[in-house]
Amino acid sequence: MSVNDAREPMLRQPRPGSLNRARLSDFVISAVILILCATCILPFFHIASKSVSSNTAVLAKSVYLLPKQINFDAYASIFRDGQLTHSMLYSILVTFLFTVIGMTVTICAAYPLSRSVLAGRRVFTTIILFTLYFSAGLIPEYLLYSRLGIINSMWVLVLPLAFSPYNMLIMRTYLETTIPESLYEAAYLDGASHYQMLARVTLPLSKPIMATLSLFYAVGRWNAYADARYFITRKALQPIQYLLSNMVLNSGSDAISLSEGAAVTSTPEVLQAATVMFATLPILLIYPFIQKHFVKGVMVGAVKG
Amino acid sequence: MSNRIKPSSGVSVSGTRWTRLGNKLRRDWQLYLLLLLPIAFVFIFKYAAYPGLRIAFMNYRPARGFAGSEWVGLGIFEKIFRDADFLRALKNSLMFNFLDLLIGFPVPILLALLLNELRFRRFKRLSQTILYLPHFLSWVIIASVSYQVFKPDTGLLNVVMKNAGMIDKGIPFLTEKNHWAATYLLMAVWQNMGWGSIIYLAAMTGISPELYEAATVDGAGRMRRIWHVTLPGIRATMVTLLILNLGRVMGSNFERLSAFGNVNVREYQYQLAIYIYEKGLAGGNFSNATAVGLFQSLVGFLLVLSADRFAKSMGESGLI
Numbered sequence: 179m180s181v182n183d184a185r186e187p188m189l190r191q192p193r194p195g196s197l198n199r200a201r202l203s204d205f206v207i208s209a210v211i212l213i214l215c216a217t218c219i220l221p222f223f224h225i226a227s228k229s230v231s232s233n234t235a236v237l238a239k240s241v242y243l244l245p246k247q248i249n250f251d252a253y254a255s256i257f258r259d260g261q262l263t264h265s266m267l268y269s270i271l272v273t274f275l276f277t278v279i280g281m282t283v284t285i286c287a288a289y290p291l292s293r294s295v296l297a298g299r300r301v302f303t304t305i306i307l308f309t310l311y312f313s314a315g316l317i318p319e320y321l322l323y324s325r326l327g328i329i330n331s332m333w334v335l336v337l338p339l340a341f342s343p344y345n346m347l348i349m350r351t352y353l354e355t356t357i358p359e360s361l362y363e364a365a366y367l368d369g370a371s372h373y374q375m376l377a378r379v380t381l382p383l384s385k386p387i388m389a390t391l392s393l394f395y396a397v398g399r400w401n402a403y404a405d406a407r408y409f410i411t412r413k414a415l416q417p418i419q420y421l422l423s424n425m426v427l428n429s430g431s432d433a434i435s436l437s438e439g440a441a442v443t444s445t446p447e448v449l450q451a452a453t454v455m456f457a458t459l460p461i462l463l464i465y466p467f468i469q470k471h472f473v474k475g476v477m478v479g480a481v482k483g
Numbered sequence: 484m485s486n487r488i489k490p491s492s493g494v495s496v497s498g499t500r501w502t503r504l505g506n507k508l509r510r511d512w513q514l515y516l517l518l519l520l521p522i523a524f525v526f527i528f529k530y531a532a533y534p535g536l537r538i539a540f541m542n543y544r545p546a547r548g549f550a551g552s553e554w555v556g557l558g559i560f561e562k563i564f565r566d567a568d569f570l571r572a573l574k575n576s577l578m579f580n581f582l583d584l585l586i587g588f589p590v591p592i593l594l595a596l597l598l599n600e601l602r603f604r605r606f607k608r609l610s611q612t613i614l615y616l617p618h619f620l621s622w623v624i625i626a627s628v629s630y631q632v633f634k635p636d637t638g639l640l641n642v643v644m645k646n647a648g649m650i651d652k653g654i655p656f657l658t659e660k661n662h663w664a665a666t667y668l669l670m671a672v673w674q675n676m677g678w679g680s681i682i683y684l685a686a687m688t689g690i691s692p693e694l695y696e697a698a699t700v701d702g703a704g705r706m707r708r709i710w711h712v713t714l715p716g717i718r719a720t721m722v723t724l725l726i727l728n729l730g731r732v733m734g735s736n737f738e739r740l741s742a743f744g745n746v747n748v749r750e751y752q753y754q755l756a757i758y759i760y761e762k763g764l765a766g767g768n769f770s771n772a773t774a775v776g777l778f779q780s781l782v783g784f785l786l787v788l789s790a791d792r793f794a795k796s797m798g799e800s801g802l803i
Binding site: 203204207208210211212214217218219221222224225228239242282283284286287289290291293295296297302305306309311312313314315316317318319321322326337338340341345346371372373376385397400401402403404407408419422423426427447450451454457458461465466469479 | 491504507508510511513514515517518520521522525527528529530531532533534535536538594597598600601602603606610612613614615616619620621622623624626627628630631632637639642643673676677699705713737738741742744759760763764769772773775776777779780781783784787790
């Protein structure tokens with residue numbers, strides 16, 4: 179999505195006298211942007227190359243941006259070891275449930291609160307937003323979750339964070355600014371109930387923001403692992419990011435967190451590179467499809483109108 | 484409340500007020516039914532945790548529970564403010580959050596200005612897509628990337644610089660505390676610059692093209708157009724975001740700190756989130772950790788409130 183297209187034709191015609199200077203500054207700006215883009219991409223090329231290179235090439239530090247002596251041993255040991263693939267599937271399940279529940283609750287909050295006919299919306303909004311600005315903190319939350327019986331279960335990763343007041347705020351602002359009241363009035367005159375308005379008017383018109391917020395929920399859940407560290411001790415219930423964090427933290431001591439017994443033939447360096455790629459892949463796969471929606475969604479939702 | 488009837492006008496009016504509310508409830512009950520779900524969520528998972536804050540005023544022993552632990556008033560707070568560990572964590576948190584703000588705040592603005600000046604639409608769109616990507620990666624992925632790039636003897640950057648003869652020995656980007664501080668701060672800047680620029684680019688679309696044309700006719704070059712047209716056009720957004728960020732200087736991100744942590748840099752890495760985790764969940768000192776958490780939440784909340792007031796008094800739209 180390109181911003182400011184409206185005034186580009188004007189910029190294409192610099193004054194004759196400043197032609198050379200304009201070209202030079204264009205060149206400098208493009209070069210800076212190129213370098214910044216390179217810092218976002220090259221490290222991943224490097225890690226991807228390491229993950230498919232031979233141990234000897236990696237140990238000899240001869241792998242830069244292209245792989246050497248290509249082999250897939252590291253990925254093979256990841257798949258041989260049950261733990262990482264199990265965590266991957268488990269993380270996908272947790273992320274899916276989290277996103278579905280989060281979006282449902284967010285729509286249930288954002289739609290009524292975006293309707294100006296609703297009496298008491300300031301009170302409800304304040305009740306919801308207060309939790310965003312004042313958190314009880316780690317220990318009271320731990321005590322609450324253990325009373326709710328969700329410590330050491332999958333649900334502690336799914337339920338407590340599933341409803342994000344921040345995302346609700348973005349969606350509410352989006353609905354308020356993009357759906358004109360006259361549409362609701364027309365639907366009302368046709369005898370539509372609030373549920374029918376939600377299903378026939380609001381949801382069809384809010385696809386960009388729903389794609390955006392689903393991405394936010396999914397990525398947020400996929401990436402988080404502090405709560406797994408706090409509230410879960412059973413290894414089978416740990417998400418992939420948590421395993422990766424153990425691996426990274428232990429990388430100084432050469433410990434490998436693949437379970438013992440799996441025949442590991444790769445060096446920690448190669449194995450870690452493969453695990454990083456493994457855990458990043460889902461995001462890299464969905465990102466290009468959703469990114470064209472989210473810029474629009476974020477812009478409309480985040481800029482207060 | 485959106486009900487605009489004066490409450491002081493006697494019984495009959497307050498009667499209509501209730502009737503009207505009744506009518507609205509009857510008409511909009513479906514909306515209230517929908518709201519029940521999010522309200523239940525915040526009460527079950529957020530508000531229900533607040534009573535647990537009372538252990539900040541107790542000498543809480545997990546084995547004895549709430550009933551068996553004694554009240555100590557503000558005793559815990561007096562204790563933590565004499566606790567050297569807490570004071571170090573607080574000092575580090577404030578220092579690093581302030582530096583985050585100082586370095587992290589201007590970079591997205593500069594990037595947005597650069598992107599806004601790009602002429603080739605394809606290139607601009609592609610580079611935006613690439614620059615947003617780091618925002619979607621977890622701290623542990625970012626830390627892994629840092630390890631692969633910055634390790635003293637095997638990191639890409641050190642290997643390249645050594646081979647080029649620029650340095651003899653690897654630079655300890657991650658293991659010496661001052662180098663670590665710079666790496667830790669810059670990685671966050673790198674992660675957030677693209678994403679942070681979106682909101683400024685959005686504000687720039689709101690600037691009228693006529694202003695640019697007028698400036699060009701008056702003979703303004705690129706720099707002067709940026710200075711006199713673009714920057715004033717995004718001033719409101721800058722102020723709002725600055726104030727929003729000021730409200731965050733008490734925050735502390737456990738994932739970021741733990742992913743980058745190692746024994747050599749503990750002096751700086753020891754910040755509030757680490758304190759709360761180590762003393763509280765790992766160390767079993769629930770009262771101290773809760774008191775620190777409460778202090779953190781309270782100060783953060785006051786900062787956000789006063790920042791909001793300040794924004795409104797300056798004629799900005801405010802945040803809450």
